[in-house]
Amino acid sequence: MLSVIIPIFNEEDNLPEFIPELNEAVAHLSNSYELLAVNDGSTDKSQTVLTKLEKRYRNLKVFTLRKNFGKSVAYLVGFTKATGDIIVTIDSDGQDKPQEIGKLLGQLKKGYQVVVGWRKNRSDTFLKKLSSLVWNKLLYLFSGIKLHDVNCGLKVFKKEVLNPRYFLGEFHRYLPVTIAMDGYRVTEIEVEHRSRLKGSSKYNYYRIFPAIFDFFTNMFLARFGLKPMHLFGSIGILIFTAGLLINFYLLIVKISGSSIGGRPLLILGLLFTLAGLQLIFTGFLGDLIIRREEISVEHYLSGSA
Structure with missing residues (x-):
C-alpha cells in the first residue's frame, strides 16, 4: 500500500487545486493508497477546505494538530498513522509535481530504501537557491553523504527504515x-x-539558526549516539594527558628549587586535569545510560528491504 503524507500550514488557496491533482496522480500509480493530510495548526481556512475535500475523496484522511508544531512533528504524525509499506512525502504548495512520484518509486525497485527528489532547476528566489546550495555542501562536508537537495519535500521511503528519533527538533531537514x-x-x-x-512561501530565514544546532545534534547522535564514550573519552584523555604533562613539568621546576605558586600554568594544569576527568566520566555515564536502554536488534538488520 502507498501512503502519501502532506504537511500543511496555511495553504487554503492551494489545497482545492493540489489535492485533486495529487489524488489523480497517485491513483494512476496504485490501486491501494491513502493521502494523509496533516494540518499543522493552520490559522487560515485550510481546515475548512480539508474537511470538504475529505468528504469528496475517500482515500483522503485529515489529521489536525492543535497548534503549529513544525514540519518534523507533522511528518511524525503522518508516519505514525500511515498504514502503507511505502511512504511518500510531498509539500502542499504545489511546487513539486505529483506526477513525478512515479520516478522515485521506480528507484525503490533497484534496491534503494530512500529516494530523494533533486530540484535541479528550482523555481525559487536566488537567496533560497544559494542557501540550499551552501547547506547541502556543508552537510556533505560533515557527513560524507553526497546529496544535492536534502531538503526537497518530495521523497519516498520504505516504512521500515523510519525511526522516531529522526523527527526530533528540526531533524526532518536531514x-x-x-x-x-x-x-x-x-x-x-x-x-x-x-x-x-x-x-506566498512560508519560509523564514530565522529558522536557519535552530537548524544549525539541530544539525550538530543530529551528527552527534548519528556518530556517537550508541557510543558516547568514544567522543567524550577521547577528548577527555587528551585534555587529561595535557594536564598531567603540565603538572609534571611544574613538579620538575619545583624540585629544581623554583617557586611555582604564582604561575598561571599551575592553574591551567589543574583545570586540564579536572576537565579531562570530567569528560571521561561524562562518557562513562553516557555509556551506562545507553546500556540500560532496550536496543532493538531489528534496527541493525537489513531484512528484505
Whole structure:
C-alpha cells in the first residue's frame, strides 16, 4: 500500500487545486493508497477546505494538530498513522509535481530504501537557491553523504527504515542524511520543480539558526549516539594527558628549587586535569545510560528491504 503524507500550514488557496491533482496522480500509480493530510495548526481556512475535500475523496484522511508544531512533528504524525509499506512525502504548495512520484518509486525497485527528489532547476528566489546550495555542501562536508537537495519535500521511503528519533527538533531537514548514516541505501533523482500554485512561501530565514544546532545534534547522535564514550573519552584523555604533562613539568621546576605558586600554568594544569576527568566520566555515564536502554536488534538488520 502507498501512503502519501502532506504537511500543511496555511495553504487554503492551494489545497482545492493540489489535492485533486495529487489524488489523480497517485491513483494512476496504485490501486491501494491513502493521502494523509496533516494540518499543522493552520490559522487560515485550510481546515475548512480539508474537511470538504475529505468528504469528496475517500482515500483522503485529515489529521489536525492543535497548534503549529513544525514540519518534523507533522511528518511524525503522518508516519505514525500511515498504514502503507511505502511512504511518500510531498509539500502542499504545489511546487513539486505529483506526477513525478512515479520516478522515485521506480528507484525503490533497484534496491534503494530512500529516494530523494533533486530540484535541479528550482523555481525559487536566488537567496533560497544559494542557501540550499551552501547547506547541502556543508552537510556533505560533515557527513560524507553526497546529496544535492536534502531538503526537497518530495521523497519516498520504505516504512521500515523510519525511526522516531529522526523527527526530533528540526531533524526532518536531514532525514535522508541521517538514514544514510544508519546504513540504509539512499539515492536521488531529478524532478521537475515549478512555481507555487498560489500564495506566498512560508519560509523564514530565522529558522536557519535552530537548524544549525539541530544539525550538530543530529551528527552527534548519528556518530556517537550508541557510543558516547568514544567522543567524550577521547577528548577527555587528551585534555587529561595535557594536564598531567603540565603538572609534571611544574613538579620538575619545583624540585629544581623554583617557586611555582604564582604561575598561571599551575592553574591551567589543574583545570586540564579536572576537565579531562570530567569528560571521561561524562562518557562513562553516557555509556551506562545507553546500556540500560532496550536496543532493538531489528534496527541493525537489513531484512528484505
